[in-house]
Amino acid sequence: MDAETHSYRIAVDCMGGDKGPAEVVHAVALALEKLEASDKLILVGQEPVLSPLLRLAGLHTNPHIEVRHAPDAITMTDKPMQALKSKKNASMIVAFEMLKAGEVDAVVSTGNTKVLVGAGTIKVRMMPGCQRPALTAILPRKSGFTIMVDVGANPETTPEQLVHNSVLGALYSIAMLSTKKPRVGLLTVGTEEGKGGERINKTNAYLKELTKRLDWFEYAGPVEGFDVFQGDVDVIVTDGFTGNIVLKSVEGLVHMIKELLSGKVKQNPIYIFGILLLYPLLKAVKGQLRPEKFGGAPLLGLNGMVIKGHGSSNRYGTSAAILMARNALKSGVSSRAPEALSEVNMMLEEIKEEMAQ
């Protein structure tokens, strides 16, 4: 990352999403409109597939685009270790190699999450002071947004790792949502102390003590499921098991409501008039929820910027993920994290000693 000229090189894995490379090329075209003149996008995938698509989109001579040939692709059923061994030439793995070698500043992929997390961790490696990566979702709330971390990278999270997630989430909130002093809540059942088990109690004690010694984020205490969409915290910290299940359940519910509505409209087309009349309202609500705006989930804690786009992303979603990578690079969030983690880890050792006394 070159902070002086603010020019960033982002590798885009073109072979991972459900909608195929053509949709990714459309996403690249959309993203280019908003990127800065010095930025570069490196499209990683099968060159014989990508070149005609770029020509079709009128992008084949665009100086901001490069193609890096990768003959293989990760599928949705591949497993991390297997993929690392037998699919060294898959687009996602090649993109990670480029990030590791410093040829790019970020990787954006809509591919297999498990391989992304597993192979990403091994290839790109953990940031100093961090033990496990954390997948991060940006969720709407009544006013503003909540960052939820972890939503699936690390299902069995220790108290120390939950503290790390708090630090990474708070830094991300400051950098990307311009939060002044983020309020971090610990997701559990019931907000009184002693509920939720040993892991929650320890994390709660650590975060309480830690934020007495730190001035750049605040600990709001334990929060409940209701607070995910209705609360007033900026960051919700949880383990990757709970976070993943919450996120996917919510996605399933939204999907079900959409299906129910469209099924009813098909049964009785008269409803279409009501929907037309309500169109600006529905659009405004959708705008407030803005799923496209946050088409990516950053994988925090690695030695490099990795953004996971939703597997079913269309061009708008993937374009949003590319722009998210660009904005995250520009914010400098990654460069601040190792120092913050190292300070927090030192404090955590002190706190543990004091607690043991």
Added chain:
Amino acid sequence: MDAETHSYRIAVDCMGGDKGPAEVVHAVALALEKLEASDKLILVGQEPVLSPLLRLAGLHTNPHIEVRHAPDAITMTDKPMQALKSKKNASMIVAFEMLKAGEVDAVVSTGNTKVLVGAGTIKVRMMPGCQRPALTAILPRKSGFTIMVDVGANPETTPEQLVHNSVLGALYSIAMLSTKKPRVGLLTVGTEEGKGGERINKTNAYLKELTKRLDWFEYAGPVEGFDVFQGDVDVIVTDGFTGNIVLKSVEGLVHMIKELLSGKVKQNPIYIFGILLLYPLLKAVKGQLRPEKFGGAPLLGLNGMVIKGHGSSNRYGTSAAILMARNALKSGVSSRAPEALSEVNMMLEEIKEEMAQ
């Protein structure tokens, strides 16, 4: 419970809900319309408050209604052990005493969940063969309903307890939703084996082996968050930590969408015409989701029927909870459970021995 005459006595805790005893009396009036002639509702609460309310509702001479005076009430901040010690005359505790003494067949309460679970477990006691109670939610899916168990009674659930939850959930699905051979899914992250940690792996192995030996429920394997609303399993088994957070997150999201919509309508009243036009559509979708139909969450695994109504229930929600108690009693679900659990526990011992070899 008297199965021959099919007459049931249900204690209704009148002092617990957010909307106060007047709303509960309205709920009782609604429920009476659908109860059978021989059923009785025993309203537990402050007699000087309840009597005038019953008179106002024209129910003071109704032969199906009795009042049991309980001078005290559990508040939302009370804790189980404290409440059991210092609030022996609270309506919820008195209702449990009545259930324990066999004076009633079921207790319905919209009060403090933690006290309900904690005091309920101590007063009513666990069913033989069951270790911990499980709070159960009935959620809509594309076609039909999914039973999710546990949604908050037992945050740290062991593999054995997850198996018990499967048995209780499957029995409930058979009894209350007329499912022929319920399909049970184990909620986790990723459906391949080895994901989700030791507890999930053990439970997965137990359920696999167990359903080879049992013919009345089926194990569908691990399921993901997306399957809660989009899947095809009849019962979703999870620990009370994850289940509680999923349920409350979903509630928060639905609440947020409602608020966004009503906020926009207030900003621009023209939308009201669109909403009127769409009214039958919205009503049909709401009907399909039918929150009122399942206004109660049964607390399974106890030596008696306890139904938790949502704290914010209105008369329709509480009335649904009362009718749910009645239907659950009629279905005989509680009487079948101890035998099923004892059989499953024996099989589980065999399976553990075989696995250890």
